Amino acid sequence: xxxxxxxxDVARLSLNTATTKRWTLGEAVDGTVRAGxxxxxxxxxxxxxxxxxxxxxxxxxxxxxxxxLCRGGFLTATDDAGARAAVxxxxxxxxxxxxxxxxxxxMVVGGLPAASAPGGPALPGGDRDLVGARRRVADRIGxxxxxxLEHGVRLVLEPMHPMFAADRAVISTLGQAxxxxxxxxxxxxxxxxxxxxxxxxxxxxxxxxxxxxxxxLASYQVSDWILPLATDPLLSRGYMGDGYVDFASIGRWVTxxxxxxxxxxxxxxxxxxxxxxxxxxxxxxxRYVRHVxxxxxxx
Amino acid sequence: xxxxxxxxDVARLSLNTATTKRWTLGEAVDGTVRAGxxxxxxxxxxxxxxxxxxxxxxxxxxxxxxxxLCRGGFLTATDDAGARAAVxxxxxxxxxxxxxxxxxxxMVVGGLPAASAPGGPALPGGDRDLVGARRRVADRIGxxxxxxLEHGVRLVLEPMHPMFAADRAVISTLGQAxxxxxxxxxxxxxxxxxxxxxxxxxxxxxxxxxxxxxxxLASYQVSDWILPLATDPLLSRGYMGDGYVDFASIGRWVTxxxxxxxxxxxxxxxxxxxxxxxxxxxxxxxRYVRHVxxxxxxx
Numbered sequence: 001x002x003x004x005x006x007x008x009d010v011a012r013l014s015l016n017t018a019t020t021k022r023w024t025l026g027e028a029v030d031g032t033v034r035a036g037x038x039x040x041x042x043x044x045x046x047x048x049x050x051x052x053x054x055x056x057x058x059x060x061x062x063x064x065x066x067x068x069l070c071r072g073g074f075l076t077a078t079d080d081a082g083a084r085a086a087v088x089x090x091x092x093x094x095x096x097x098x099x100x101x102x103x104x105x106x107m108v109v110g111g112l113p114a115a116s117a118p119g120g121p122a123l124p125g126g127d128r129d130l131v132g133a134r135r136r137v138a139d140r141i142g143x144x145x146x147x148x149l150e151h152g153v154r155l156v157l158e159p160m161h162p163m164f165a166a167d168r169a170v171i172s173t174l175g176q177a178x179x180x181x182x183x184x185x186x187x188x189x190x191x192x193x194x195x196x197x198x199x200x201x202x203x204x205x206x207x208x209x210x211x212x213x214x215x216x217l218a219s220y221q222v223s224d225w226i227l228p229l230a231t232d233p234l235l236s237r238g239y240m241g242d243g244y245v246d247f248a249s250i251g252r253w254v255t256x257x258x259x260x261x262x263x264x265x266x267x268x269x270x271x272x273x274x275x276x277x278x279x280x281x282x283x284x285x286x287r288y289v290r291h292v293x294x295x296x297x298x299x
Numbered sequence: 300x301x302x303x304x305x306x307x308d309v310a311r312l313s314l315n316t317a318t319t320k321r322w323t324l325g326e327a328v329d330g331t332v333r334a335g336x337x338x339x340x341x342x343x344x345x346x347x348x349x350x351x352x353x354x355x356x357x358x359x360x361x362x363x364x365x366x367x368l369c370r371g372g373f374l375t376a377t378d379d380a381g382a383r384a385a386v387x388x389x390x391x392x393x394x395x396x397x398x399x400x401x402x403x404x405x406m407v408v409g410g411l412p413a414a415s416a417p418g419g420p421a422l423p424g425g426d427r428d429l430v431g432a433r434r435r436v437a438d439r440i441g442x443x444x445x446x447x448l449e450h451g452v453r454l455v456l457e458p459m460h461p462m463f464a465a466d467r468a469v470i471s472t473l474g475q476a477x478x479x480x481x482x483x484x485x486x487x488x489x490x491x492x493x494x495x496x497x498x499x500x501x502x503x504x505x506x507x508x509x510x511x512x513x514x515x516l517a518s519y520q521v522s523d524w525i526l527p528l529a530t531d532p533l534l535s536r537g538y539m540g541d542g543y544v545d546f547a548s549i550g551r552w553v554t555x556x557x558x559x560x561x562x563x564x565x566x567x568x569x570x571x572x573x574x575x576x577x578x579x580x581x582x583x584x585x586r587y588v589r590h591v592x593x594x595x596x597x598x
Contacts, residue, residue, distance in 0.1 A: 112543055119527050121542075128545040134501065163462045165499035166543035167526055176501040200464035202433065202475040227466055228418050233528055243420075244413055244465035246427040 007036055009289050012296070014039035014067040016221070016266035017046050019284070020277040025050040027277065029062045035281040039065040039262040041221075047096060056100050066102035067262035068156065068192075068219050069093065075140035076110040076133045076170060083136070086110075087143050090155075094144070098151040104218045105148070106156050106192055108169050109137045115167040119232060122166070133170045138180050145188045156190045156218040157181060161197045163233055174198055174207040181216055190218030193254060194266070196237050199225055199245045205253045212257025220254050221264045222247065222292055230270070237267045240287040251295025263292060306335055308588050311595070313338035313366040315520065315565035316345050318583070319576040324349040326576065328361045334580040338364040338561040340520075346395060355399050365401035366561035367455065367491075367518050368392065374439035375409040375432045375469060382435070385409075386442050389454075393443070397450040403517045404447070405455045405491055407468050408436045414466040418531060421465070432469045437479050444487045455489045455517040456480060460496045462532055473497055473506035480515055489517030492553060493565070495536050498524055498544045504552045511556025519553050520563045521546065521591055529569070536566045539586040550594025562591060 015037055017028045025046040032040045040059060047055045047069070059066055072093040075086050090107075097105040111118070112133055114126025122128070141155060148155050157177040160169035171177050174191060181189035191211050198204055211217040224243030230236040240247055265284045272280055314336055316327045324345040331339045339358060346354045346368070358365055371392040374385050389406075396404040410417070411432055413425025421427070440454060447454050456476040459468035470476050473490060480488035490510050497503055510516040523542030529535040539546055564583045571579055 114543055115526075121526055128543055129548070130499070130545055131504075131548065161462070162460060162499040163528070163532075166524060172499050172501060179501075200429070200461040200471050202471060202478075205430075225465060227414075227420055228530075229462070229528065229532055231527075231530065233462075233532075244411055244427055246429055249428070249430065 009293060010036050010285055011038045012261070012263050013037045013285065013288050014041050014065075014262040014264040015281065015284070016041035016070070016264045017043050018070065019265055019267045019272065020280055021273045023277050025055050026058060029058050029064065031277045031281055032064060033062050034278065035285060037064075037281075039067040039264075041067045041070060041264040041266065042100060043070045044093060044096060047100065052096055052099055060101065065262060066100045067264050068104040068106050069097040069100060069102050071106045071108050071158075072155065073108040073169070074110040075137045076113065078113050078127060078136070083140060086140060090144050091147050094148050094151050094153045097153045103152060103154050104156050104190065105153050106158050106219065108158055108160065109171050111165070111167040111170060118167045119234065120167065130165070130170060137170060141180060141189060142183070145184050149185070149188050154187060154190045154218055156192050158192045158194060159198055173201055173203065174211065175203050178207060178210055178214065178216065181214075186215035190216040192219035192221060193217065193250070194221040194223075195245045195247065195250055196223045196225055199250065204250065208250075208253040208257050212259065217254070217257055217259045218261075219264060220259055220261065221266045222288070223265065223267045235268050235270055237269050239267065239272070239283055240265075240291040247291045248295050251292055255296050255298055263288070263296070308592060309335050309584055310337045311560070311562050312336045312584065312587050313340050313364075313561040313563040314580065314583070315340035315369070315563045316342050317369065318564055318566045318571065319579055320572045322576045324354050325357055328357050328363065330576045330580055331363060332361050333577065334584060336363075336580075338366040338563075340366045340369060340563040340565065341399060342369045343392060343395060346399065351395055351398055359400065364561060365399045366563050367403040367405050368396040368399060368401050370405045370407045370457075371454065372407040372468070373409040374436045375412065377412050377426060377435070382439060385439060389443050390446050393447050393450050393452045396452045402451060402453050403455050403489065404452050405457050405518065407457055407459065408470050410464070410466040410469060417466050418533065419466065429464070429469060433475075436469060440479060440488060441482070444483050448484070448487050453486060453489045453517055455491050457491045457493060458497055472500055472502065473510065474502050477506060477509055477513065477515065480513075485514035489515040491518040491520060492516065492549070493520040493522075494544045494546065494549055495522045495524055498549065503549065507552040507556050511558065516553070516556055516558045517560075518563060519558055519560065520565045521587070522564065522566045534567050534569055536568050538566065538571070538582055539564075539590040546590045547594050550591055554595050554597055562587070562595070
């Protein structure tokens with residue numbers, strides 16, 4: 001337990017391992033337990049380093065829930081070989097999620113074929129057909145649904161901030177994610193509300209309510225929108241309270257939609273990564289208790 | 300005429316004076332005429348430097364249409380004095396637009412009260428109520444409509460990229476802009492489609508069609524989404540063809556919506572600003588003819 005938290009306060013708080021990037025999976029598990037949190041969100045690279053079976057045993061032995069596995073996705077390839085490779089990799093991710101004991105596999109669906117690299121310039125003559133890229137995402141999700149259902153794992157579509165639409169994820173709003181999910185059972189395809197990505201959306205309240213009504217609200221992730229943007233905007237996330245996000249309103253909407261699951265803190269930020277992990281967890285706990293937790297009590 | 304353009308090709312092309320930032324209004328008018336363009340989009344600061352009457356005479360004497368005046372807006376103040384000052388400033392902008400002979404006054408509606416400055420960090424304890432800020436924008440538009448109608452000027456709401464929602468404009472999608480416009484006549488409140496701001500929107504085709512059907516499609520502005528983002532993301536716009544925007548699709552949707560007006564090129568970019576204005580106009584003309592014009596012919 002940190003000084004600022006009480007056990008009941010942090011029962012739903014989850015550390016996403018991307019927040020403490022320098023920690024191994026084992027260190028992150030131990031730190032999460034020391035801080036008294038109930039859950040941990042895992043990235044596949046950390047799991048692979050530790051070994052899948054070892055990672056699963058470690059988390060289970062620590063008595064932590066796995067709130068989600070990050071991440072599958074990257075489904076926008078135009079050629080058959082690329083599409084097949086994407087399906088194959090995502091099947092592996094589904095198996096990993098099931099082995100780790102989480103039903104929620106977060107999906108970052110990929111950008112335009114014209115992208116030279118994440119954050120990189122457009123390829124001259126590259127494919128800029130955004131409508132087509134979105135159609136391929138929907139098709140690949142359809143390909144993956146039966147396998148996910150067999151393994152009791154949900155494909156959790158992550159709408160990403162439109163500033164990443166070109167190079168990282170062509171799903172840009174919660175409503176769009178729910179439209180892609182619509183043909184499939186709620187236990188096969190869900191959505192995540194990540195405040196950093198969706199806080200600006202004029203439809204947010206309505207689409208969170210829709211996600212709840214459809215039983216697709218699979219994860220709530222919190223971090224803040226800070227300005228000025230970092231040189232690499234992917235690293236612009238801040239601690240809750242340091243930026244512009246109205247956590248009181250969004251938390252109220254998520255709660256009204258019936259969400260009672262874990263609340264993951266996922267912050268990509270060089271300064272946070274340069275801070276010792278236990279300090280980061282103490283700050284996160286304090287900010288969560290002050291800015292997020294009050295909105296999570298049903299009224 | 301530039302070498303690459305024919306008079307009929309550039310008849311609808313308009314130079315927004317923000318693209319040639321170093322030019323005075325007089326220089327921009329002369330350059331636009333030299334390049335054979337039919338129209339010019341003016342910023343208020345350039346008009347003020349020249350003097351309103353002189354600016355109007357200069358543009359009129361050159362035989363150019365004024366495709367729009369940039370910009371009114373900044374309507375999110377929480378206090379009465381701030382709201383009154385905003386209405387006052389926008390009335391002045393309406394009069395300027397009418398004097399310059401344009402019906403289209405572009406409105407950048409303003410960010411959250413928590414913003415310390417455009418692009419700046421959030422003020423501790425500042426007002427982050429995005430829903431409330433959007434409500435005030437709608438209220439101020441209502442305040443301004445009668446005055447705009449009296450002067451034959453349309454308030455043209457500009458949805459800005461969600462990366463500017465905190466600090467510059469809480470209208471983030473075309474659909475949201477049309478919802479704000481809905482209570483008023485189409486000649487009082489319109490919308491602008493600026494490719495840089497809206498290219499990513501999954502609802503874009505549908506909302507452009509809606510804007511056309513409602514008679515509110517007041518302006519089409521083109522520039523490209525380039526990566527990596529500039530240190531100041533406001534200056535990240537690029538020449539058409541250098542980035543990720545699918546001009547073929549968006550131009551087709553705008554044309555199908557019945558838009559036959561001018562096409563403004565508005566590029567904020569330090570490198571463009573450092574290039575001699577006549578060169579910029581030659582590049583713009585070339586890129587327009589190659590990437591934008593083909594999509595503007597009705598099929």
